[in-house]
Amino acid sequence: MSFLQPILxxxxxxxxxxxxIHLINQHRHxxxxxxxxxxxxxxxxxxxxxxxxxxxxxxxxxxxxxAALIFAASRPLAGGFMAGAGGNADTILVLLDRSAxxxxxxxxxxxxxxxxxxxxxxxLLQKTSSRSxxxxxxxxxxxxxxxxxxxxxxxxxxxxxxATGANVPALLQAGVDYLATNASxxxxxxxxxDLRNDxxxxxxxxxxxxxxxxxxxxxxRLFLLTYEQRSPNNLAVSVTNVNRRRTPSGYELxxxxxxxxxxxxGENDDALNLPVEFTINGTxxxxxxxxxxxxxVRLGYTVKLGAGDERGWGRIDLPADxxxxxxxxxxxxxxxxxRKTIIVxxxxxxxxxxATAASTPVDPSTRYEAKTISPGDSAQIPWxxxxxxxxxxxxxxxxxxxxALLRQHLEKGRTLILLPxxxxxxxxxxxxxxxxxxxxxxRTNTPASASWWRTESGLLENTRNGxxxxxxxxxxxxxxxxxxxxxxxxxxxxxxxxxxxxxTETKGSLYFWGTLPRTDHSTLxxxxxxxxxxxxxxxxxxxxxxxxxxxxxxxxxxLVGKMEKIETSESESGLISVGLVPGAFKNESDAENQLLVxxxxxxxxxxxxxxxxxxxxxxxxxxxxxxxxxxxxxxSSLAAEIWRAFLVAMALALLAEAILCLPPRPETKPxxxxx
Numbered sequence: 253m254s255f256l257q258p259i260l261x262x263x264x265x266x267x268x269x270x271x272x273i274h275l276i277n278q279h280r281h282x283x284x285x286x287x288x289x290x291x292x293x294x295x296x297x298x299x300x301x302x303x304x305x306x307x308x309x310x311x312x313x314x315x316x317x318x319a320a321l322i323f324a325a326s327r328p329l330a331g332g333f334m335a336g337a338g339g340n341a342d343t344i345l346v347l348l349d350r351s352a353x354x355x356x357x358x359x360x361x362x363x364x365x366x367x368x369x370x371x372x373x374x375x376l377l378q379k380t381s382s383r384s385x386x387x388x389x390x391x392x393x394x395x396x397x398x399x400x401x402x403x404x405x406x407x408x409x410x411x412x413x414x415a416t417g418a419n420v421p422a423l424l425q426a427g428v429d430y431l432a433t434n435a436s437x438x439x440x441x442x443x444x445x446d447l448r449n450d451x452x453x454x455x456x457x458x459x460x461x462x463x464x465x466x467x468x469x470x471x472x473r474l475f476l477l478t479y480e481q482r483s484p485n486n487l488a489v490s491v492t493n494v495n496r497r498r499t500p501s502g503y504e505l506x507x508x509x510x511x512x513x514x515x516x517x518g519e520n521d522d523a524l525n526l527p528v529e530f531t532i533n534g535t536x537x538x539x540x541x542x543x544x545x546x547x548x549v550r551l552g553y554t555v556k557l558g559a560g561d562e563r564g565w566g567r568i569d570l571p572a573d574x575x576x577x578x579x580x581x582x583x584x585x586x587x588x589x590x591r592k593t594i595i596v597x598x599x600x601x602x603x604x605x606x607a608t609a610a611s612t613p614v615d616p617s618t619r620y621e622a623k624t625i626s627p628g629d630s631a632q633i634p635w636x637x638x639x640x641x642x643x644x645x646x647x648x649x650x651x652x653x654x655x656a657l658l659r660q661h662l663e664k665g666r667t668l669i670l671l672p673x674x675x676x677x678x679x680x681x682x683x684x685x686x687x688x689x690x691x692x693x694x695r696t697n698t699p700a701s702a703s704w705w706r707t708e709s710g711l712l713e714n715t716r717n718g719x720x721x722x723x724x725x726x727x728x729x730x731x732x733x734x735x736x737x738x739x740x741x742x743x744x745x746x747x748x749x750x751x752x753x754x755x756t757e758t759k760g761s762l763y764f765w766g767t768l769p770r771t772d773h774s775t776l777x778x779x780x781x782x783x784x785x786x787x788x789x790x791x792x793x794x795x796x797x798x799x800x801x802x803x804x805x806x807x808x809x810x811l812v813g814k815m816e817k818i819e820t821s822e823s824e825s826g827l828i829s830v831g832l833v834p835g836a837f838k839n840e841s842d843a844e845n846q847l848l849v850x851x852x853x854x855x856x857x858x859x860x861x862x863x864x865x866x867x868x869x870x871x872x873x874x875x876x877x878x879x880x881x882x883x884x885x886x887x888s889s890l891a892a893e894i895w896r897a898f899l900v901a902m903a904l905a906l907l908a909e910a911i912l913c914l915p916p917r918p919e920t921k922p923x924x925x926x927x
Contacts (some may be wrong), residue, residue: 263322270314274307306912313909320902341473342437343385345427346373346399348411349445350392350832351418352853353860355577356446356483358885365479366413367406368884369444373477374405376890384440387430391418391451392832393808394426414832415577415853416806418451421458422757428465431472438471447480447863450856452871454863455755457737459871467874474877477890480862481883483574487526487543488512488858491568491581493792494803495588496557497617503557505532505585511541511548511570514860527571530555533564551716563587563801565818565836565848578858582819582836584848586801588615591791592637593622596630597644602671605769605777606642609787620791630654635661639794640787644671644768647682647689658684662760665797665804667790669763672732685756687736687764693748696772699727702750705742710753711763711786712741721782730773734764751786759804761793801848806832810851815839820851 354366363371377386386399390410397410405411420443427441445451466472494507513524523544530537535558541548555566563586570579593610597603607622614620625632627645641661647670648654662668672689682688705712705723714720723742731750738752741763754762769776769783776783796802804810810831820835837849863871868879882888 263325264319266322267315267319269318270311274311310909310912313905313912317902317905317909320898320905324896324898324902340380341384341440343387343431343434343439344377345430345439345441346386346388346405347423347427347441347443348388348390349418349420349423349443349451350390350411350414350416351446351448351451352415352577352857353446353448353451353575354479355413356479356486356575356884359574361885363884364413365446365884366411366444368882369477369479370406370411372882372888372890373442373444374402377405378402385436389423389426389430391420391423392416394422396426396430413577414806415834415851415857416832417854417857418445418448419456420445420452421456421462424462425458428462431469432465436471439473441472441474442477443475444477445479447478447868448857448859449861449863450854450859452863452867454867454871455739457755463872463874466872474872474875476868476877476879478879478881479884480881482514482860486514486573486575486578486860487570488514488575488578489528489568489570489581490852490855490858491583492803492855494583494585494801495615495617496562496585497615501556502559503562505555505557505566506552507555507583509548509550509553509568510855511543512858513543513546513548529569531567531569532557533561533566563848565850567819567836577853580834581852582834582850583803584801584836584850586799586848588618589639589795589799590619590621590637591639591795592634592798593620593640593642593787593791594633594638595622595624595642595644596627596633597624597642597671598626599644599674599768599770600624601770602644602768606787609769609780609784610640610791612784614788630657633657637798638666639798640667640669640791642669642671644673646673646675647684649682655684659758662756662758662762665759665794665802667761667763667794669765669790671765671768672734683736685736685754685762687734687738687754687762690733690735692730692732694730696729699729700731700744700746700748701728702726702742703745703747705751706740710741711751711789712782713789721785722779723782725775725779726782727775728767728773730768731766734766738764760797761790763790800846801850803850803852805854806834806851808832811837811849813839815849 348366348370350366354369355364357364377384386402386405388397388399388405388408388410389395390397392414393410395410397408399405399408424443430436431439466474488511490510490512492508492510494505497504497506511526511528523542526541526543526548528539528541530539532555541550565582565584567583568581572579591610593607595603595606595610603624607624610622611620633641635657638661641658643658648658658668670684672692702723705721707714707720712721712723728744728750731744731748733748734752737755738749739755740749740752742751743749748766750766752764754764756762767774767776771777796804808831815830815837816839818836818838820833820837831851834852835850837851839847841847880890
């Protein structure tokens with residue numbers, strides 16, 4: 253419990269006044285023994301215990317009434333967070349989820365989850381923690397910002413709306429790091445989030461260290477302010493794989509268009525005719541699309557380009573709904589780049605198989621190239637042109653120049669596949685992002701087959717019509733295990749992971765393949781459909797970063813160099829950092845070398861799934877925390893004044909005291925009947 257006027261609590265000893273007055277009254281008259289009263293005193297001994305209890309109760313009611321009056325005058329506060337709270341904190345960390353999903357609004361008030369959380373935390377801190385140091389850390393930048401005026405918390409640029417995703421483990425780690433580097437004393441940590449599964453990243457390896465740090469710090473209290481309700485009938489649009497193609501009638505754009513439809517009940521049986529606005533280089537057209545069920549997916553959706561629109565930008569708009577942050581999707585397009593694959597290997601059989609697959613065209617309008625380089629000649633790699641790098645060599649040492657180049661390749665958004673080198677000890681002790689090769693397993697006598705593979709996303713995702721890839725036909729004769737923080741893509745019957753994606757913070761994709769496309773290692777080459785599709789999907793992931801028209805996720809480092817705004821969803825007077833809102837941008841180069849960039853929220857923000865209570869308890873196992881579930885527009889307060897309750901308690905105590913002070917009813921004499 254907290255108080256707005258705690259200074260008045262120094263008057264609590266006054267609650268003992270009734271006791272003091274009672275003791276004074278007891279010694280006010282001198283006791284004189286009188287023989288005639290002895291008989292009366294002996295007669296009252298039978299009721300002495302009851303009278304004494306009544307006197308104690310009267311005193312207790314008087315003490316309670318005075319104490320309740322003092323508490324009421326101190327203006328006590330109570331709320332969901334008050335349970336277990338004791339005293340003001342020296343430092344308060346506000347960890348704010350600024351992801352796109354936090355912009356879901358109450359249409360009647362225009363208040364979003366983000367703004368609601370900020371308003372309630374700001375109100376609470378103004379009432380209870382005006383002398384505490386308040387530090388805001390947001391999910392978009394992960395940078396601490398000291399809040400000097402609590403009234404301005406909601407209007408800080410670091411608390412404004414963004415179209416980014418969130419990494420809650422990284423956000424919590426930033427808070428823990430702040431406490432470690434600053435003498436914060438007693439600290440309250442407030443996390444404001446909508447509990448989206450993808451934002452909380454339950455598979456992240458950071459959770460273990462976060463739990464250990466929080467559980468061991470007895471001066472830290474953790475509070476979760478959650479907004480997990482879904483907006484009714486929300487629509488979200490996204491666009492990927494935008495390619496410009498030449499046709500006999502001119503240029504056209506082909507794109508993969510997705511419109512997701514969510515509702516609290518999860519039932520979307522009725523078809524919805526939706527007016528969708530397409531804008532190409534400023535020219536708008538309206539098309540009607542029918543969304544049936546939970547999702548509208550149109551792979552290879554085509555849009556005709558007008559004369560003079562050989563390159564440029566575009567935007568797709570949905571009608572307004574509860575979440576304005578997911579109603580737009582930007583894209584840019586230009587001449588398709590050469591999709592170049594570099595294979596670093598001394599194994600000519602493996603390199604030849606990969607080169608054949610990578611250089612075989614999938615799109616006739618795009619050029620494909622593949623080149624093999626010896627591991628000792630890595631300086632010859634054309635890094636700026638390479639979309640896919642396949643590395644079948646020892647993992648370079650942590651501090652080596654080659655390791656730095658591999659990391660830079662990933663940081664620029666390109667794809668890297670690590671294939672097992674043949675020598676068992678060739679890379680012993682070396683790791684890339686904490687992942688390294690382990691031992692070979694010879695399965696020649698009993699070839700293994702795939703028992704599980706990821707079909708909903710990634711390299712082995714089902715085809716456009718939903719047909720699964722023929723992964724079950726593959727056989728594996730030799731596999732090499734690997735270790736680290738991995739996202740499995742393919743497993744064998746004995747749970748051995750053969751193909752996995754490494755979880756990194758880079759823009760690019762890093763994969764481990766634990767076998768080779770050789771007949772003595774697997775049937776990847778002979779059963780070539782899965783291998784061919786995996787190769788080209790890896791190539792497509794990296795191709796965006798070598799194009800002059802790039803589509804990227806929003807983020808503080810999304811825009812590199814000086815970029816000029818073509819169009820964004822940010823108002824001209826906005827104070828949002830560059831790269832945190834969707835839009836189309838260009839650099840200041842000449843038309844031939846000009847770079848076009850489209851920024852959009854991560855598609856994971858369109859996934860409405862949230863964590864349940866069990867998942868939260870698992871992530872924060874061993875950490876004491878309080879959770880306050882709130883809703884936008886609820887009107888509730890995190891800390892409400894409850895002085896009226898103490899006045900009611902005082903009145904009840906005085907009433908009880910009055911009843912106890914009433915004299916006993918006189919005994920009625922029995923009526924005597926005449927004889």
